[in-house]
Amino acid sequence: MSIQRRPKTGKDKNGKVRWVARYRDASGREHSKTFGTKTDAKNWEAEQLRALRSGTWIDPIHRQSTVGDLVRDYRDSAARPKTREAWTTYYNALGELYDVPVGKLTAGMIRKWVAGRSEVWAPRTLSNAIAFLNTVLNKAMEDGVIAVNPGKGIRVSVPSKRLSADDVPAPADVMRLIRAVEDGRLCSHNRVERAAMVRLAAATGMRRGELLGLRPCDVNELAGTITVGQQRGNNPLKTQSSYRVISVDSVTMAAILAVSGERYIFESLGYGAAQKIMDRAHETGLWPRRWTFHSLRHFHATQLLSAGVPVKAVSARLGHSSAAMTLDVYAHLLPADDALAAGIVGDLLRDNCGMEGRGDGGLRAVK
Template sequence: MPIPTLAEWLEEWSASRRHHLEASSVASYRIMADAYLLPHLGDVPLDALDVRRIEATYATLLTRGGRGGRPLAPRTVAYAHAVLHRALVDAVRLGVLATNPAAAVTLPRHAVDGRPPRRLRVWDARQVGQFLVASADHPLADLWAVALGTGLRRGELLGLRRRDVDVEAARLTVAVAVAEVDGAVQLKRPKTGRTRTVSLDDHTLGHLDERLRSSASAGADAPVFADATGGHLRPRRISDIWRAYVRTLPLPPIRLHDLRHTHATLLLAAGVPVKVVSERLGHTKIAMTLDVYAHVLPAMDRDAADRFGQLLSGD
């Protein structure tokens, strides 16, 4: 049997993955492959893939693999590599390949010009306050406020059901998420596959309570943030609305997902333990939190040293 090209194998592999993974995960794999792997490696037979060719592809992506030929972030290259590695693991398992060349690849940690990866784009506490005042009359003001107050992912926000919010206990449960696959909205488990509980501050709780009161006649499984028909909002549409709106504000433009980063960064800067922040975000490992928010840690270390000095001096 002839050895398939990478394009042929990824087509077969992604079709088989539909029986094991969420549809949104398979769709995400296909998007990554189509955008970053296939243009460079799609015509290469699997047995002709080697470490040098794969690493050269990643170097090209770092240089000009983004939109309009702009550099691609190392984290995105790592995601593309994860897709390739997983697909080739299964190729070995099924006897299509003898070994997995992606297993020996060294991932780039920095852009090819030597600059470190870009820091997260977040707002500080003053900018958050400005935003909450400026956006108070926006139709999605409650959604933005809850995103800032909880650090939930976009799909988790849109999947939030009325019964997931406990106003009396001031907490919510992240149990389902919304994904958009082939233009259709689907419900799935949260990204990590497990539920989590997030405590709410008074401001965030007020926004949720107001939202629940405005749709008091809806059922327990109705989305908290619903469209005009009472159904789930579309994730891509919400991101489009955010991008257009944030450009009108006298604030540095950030992505909708950066509200999650803002939430975490402000908590860490305020001295909240990394373990607590990690659990609020739903990270599976604390190492992930430490990696993503490493830029906050030096300031926390400085603050810890200053506090210890105050203890010794009796201040």
């Protein structure tokens, strides 16, 4: 570390004196900066030394990386097309944050951006965007690009994931949708293939990407099962628990075998096929707009739980990480279970504890 005068004596050709401050980082590499006064040079040198001692020093080269640079690089590292698509949405919405050098990014800047995006994004979308930005900034910390994450602790409130009864179609609604696809009312091309995809979604609760990634080798006609092992394009599934084997009823099995392509079961369908079905169903009034293709997954789960299928089995079919996750989303939609529980306890009390029911629905002691 040193402070040197330039020139050593007198002044330069412009009649000025410059002061050069130098220091070495933890790796031994030298850094320098020129100032107009000796005081400024000393203050800068002291600031760098304090940062080195506290572990908050950042290489000036890294400080030039912008938020846009980091987000773009992280987005491009995504393995799944749908993930990259979602991250591109956040990247395109960076706005005023895009050109900010990451070393100069502050919590105030992020809060201002969040406030602006809250006017156009739903709370859950905004929450996901904040989580993504924090992931990018945390990685920047790990890579030594920044010392602290200015986005830490910034959150938005998000409504509960719990569904209402109106969010889930009934069996008659689902069958009406399948029939409408089969007879061409909702699509004019590949209607048999599309109908099979809708049926399989309702019969298994599979996600759209999982349906489109299903291959002929994943179907075991003899065992009556399908293996969920990838998404379209050989892309990985959402989570490790998403890898699973699902039993399929004979009618659904026959439907998917009838349309099986060479590489994929639904060879001619892409990610937009499901949305086109939904758009047409909404336009014709066949389905209310609150129902989406994902509602078929909700239908599958609620029907199984209502029929008394153990929650662990339902969770496994859905590819949830735990039965607790399944219960958190769906259990409250089954109020009949509470009445059933009350009846069971009432029977136990009557048969084993000398209690019997009263006409008003309560219990009284039997003498």
